[in-house]
Amino acid sequence: MHPPRSSSRAALAVLLLLLPTLALAADRGAWAPGVAYAVGDIASYGGKGYDCRQAHTSLVGWEPPNVLALWLERTGNPPADTQAPTAPAGVGSPSKTYDSVSLTWSASTDNVGVTGYEVFVNNGASASATSTTTSATVTGLAANTSYTFTVKARDAAGNRSAASAAFSTTTPSRPAQDTQAPTAPGSLRSTGVTSSSVSLAFNASSDNVGVTGYEIFVNGGSSAAATSTTLNATVTGLAANTTYTFTAKARDAAGNRSAASNSVAVTTGNTAPTGSKVLVGYWHNFDNGSTNIRLRDVSSKFNVIQVAFAEPVPGAPSGTMGFTPYNATVAEFKADIATLKAQGRKVLISLGGANGTIHLDDAAARQAFVTSMQGLINTYGFDGLDLDLEGASLSLNGGDTDFRNPTTPRIQHLIAGTRQLLNDNGAGFLLTMAPETAYVQGGYAAYGGPWGAYLPVIYALRDRLTYLHVQHYNTGTVMGLDGRAYAQSTPDFHVAMAEMLLQGFPVGGNASAVFPALRPEQVVIGLPSSPQAAGGGYTTPANVQKALDYLMKGQSFGGTYVLRKAGGYPGFKGLMTWSINWDKFTNYEFSNSHRAYLDTYQ
Missing domain, CATH: 3.20.20.80 (Glycosidases)
Structure with a gap:
């Protein structure tokens, strides 16, 4: 379906088809989206217990009180989920900057389901970052400083795992201030045209530290209409059968921007594709x-x-x-x-x-x-x-x-x-x-x-x-x-x-x-x-x-x-x-x- 507007849409979610299941009924703790439920499973929601009537994978919008075809309210409350997830393992850092460290780890397991992870710095009491995946980036750190990180998993009932093994690393020193702008891109040219887009190519700029990207400007505008980290870019959302003038500028990591390239005028096409597909x-x-x-x-x-x-x-x-x-x-x-x-x-x-x-x-x-x-x-x-x-x-x-x-x-x-x-x-x-x-x-x-x-x-x-x-x-x-x-x-x-x-x-x-x-x-x-x-x-x-x-x-x-x-x-x-x-x-x-x-x- 097309999700609700408050989410990223495409709909109230489609249910799993009815599939035969040999799974034994189990107390699954608090109801949560993204969980595969079998016939007879028990879940709690809103302080009440429900029996699963049809096998399905849960999705937002199909909470037990809303979908009677899937859930039957039961008398009494199901036992609370008190089992914590296992501790995350293998914490490491694939990359870091002078003020941030990116971390990854192996997934934890849980009797019902892991809902997220918390990252702690230097054994602090509060999490410095949270994630629903097995990676996170901790920001706001000091340069050239050693930090120790641990990760804990949590489930929908609020149970938190033991901490992972500690991982320590040192942030690099802050780079020296860069005030030199790159050279202007050369030979800006058109490489393709549709009724609503223009594709461009240009020659590389140079910089004392390094070029990090390019920006394309349309008709002398002050805001970039497209950006690229390669020597090609496509400007989209243009009107059909209209002439536009383009320029390109290079930028570096410090935010320095080059002078503009040569300008090139290009006219968009006037028809959309008309193929059989x-x-x-x-x-x-x-x-x-x-x-x-x-x-x-x-x-x-x-x-x-x-x-x-x-x-x-x-x-x-x-x-x-x-x-x-x-x-x-x-x-x-x-x-x-x-x-x-x-x-x-x-x-x-x-x-x-x-x-x-x-x-x-x-x-x-x-x-x-x-x-x-x-x-x-x-x-x-x-x-x-x-x-x-x-x-x-x-x-x-x-x-x-x-x-x-x-x-x-x-x-x-x-x-x-x-x-x-x-x-x-x-x-x-x-x-x-x-x-x-x-x-x-x-x-x-x-x-x-x-x-x-x-x-x-x-x-x-x-x-x-x-x-x-x-x-x-x-x-x-x-x-x-x-x-x-x-x-x-x-x-x-x-x-x-x-x-x-x-x-x-x-x-x-x-x-x-x-x-x-x-x-x-x-x-x-x-x-x-x-x-x-x-x-x-x-x-x-x-x-x-x-x-x-x-x-x-x-x-x-x-x-x-x-x-x-x-x-x-x-x-x-x-x-x-x-x-x-x-x-x-x-x-x-x-x-x-x-x-x-x-x-x-x-």
Whole structure:
């Protein structure tokens, strides 16, 4: 799912699929996110005890009182967790400066789970640094001074381990003051242009101590538009078909900046990529710590832009949807959409998300939904509609057992309302969906409640479905067609989850109720654009592309999962990411690497 706005978003997290487990029930202490719970496990939360009813990995938003399908409140309180973690081992320092020391150590173990580490300096009573990983940096130290460090682990119940073995090291002396600036970079030149970016190269500067980086300035501005530690840089977020003037300056560790290089004028292109593979990105209409980016400045690497989100209007009749741009006026936002569409790109309005619970329980709510959504479509000129329903928005009622003929009113009215919008806006109006894995592939192991709840919606609207991009993140471990459980963030996971849609699968294990395969050109994999964008599931570009090579060409990476179709699916459509904003935050790693890769399949 797309995480809540207060987190790095991408959603209330997707649950683990129901997986058979032989684990014995255990008292797991205080409930915590990121823990694999087995059926019968006991956890405490809010002063109460709960029995685990379904195997899953916990995630923020699915606390025991909130998810009755997973937890049953028990009478009495579970025993308190009093067992401390083991002491960290192998404390060492990979690097240090005159006023800081970076430390690493081996992980501790605990009967429930280690939640963090504390670093102590010179046997002090208070921690000088804390970390949730096996590394930390202690800052604010004195130069040329010996320090002794110890590390302790802690768990969710507040138990603290014994201290690690002490590690001692001496900080280096403070370097002499450097006042000499580097020489100016030479031969600044353009090496590549898109409709929204310019790539530059230049010759190296020299310095009496050492050059630490370069800064690129646009049109004489006082703030750097891009930085680099190499002799290349790319300035992004530019307007199409516009001439810009660039200069470069070098800097050193003391902050001295060189004179400007020669200037070079470059004109951006005027179209976006138009290959057979797509890159779909969500632009979020709120600031969650990633970056503020105007819609018109979205990287040209994206073919389809999902504006997230239209949400229910508080206090209005049920089903009434609203949308207001957060960083532009309505007129400016409409102009931004028109600009993207003029470049040949598609701009859709996405519904729901982690915070937008949509309930269409009767005909009146359905009509309010259709009327309000059509108003938004008319106002802004959206090219289509994206259903990103999460959490409580979609769930099967008891007795609703056939995905081909759903009886849950909320699902019936969603299908009918969406169908009406598709019909009213014509054959060129796009429909996409971004469900969590529990709501789609989860229907393989069980069908009911949230498990498989998207399947009737996909099935009923498959004739108009443009892309289905299931969120391959915040999902833990999920079962593939081979009956094995695959963990998120791995090539095996992406291949296994995608082929379930490309082959079809028996719903709830019922061989007479097979969810039919989608066409390859309808299937897209959804991924976080950076580690910060989701609670889990980020996959490096190299591992994503291993999965795609196998999916599209049958070129195996030697993983566990074996494709049913050995030659792969050449028509497989591409990738989706949450989010465009987080992609910019990480200097466009996702869109740059994957656009270049997908273009090799054009």
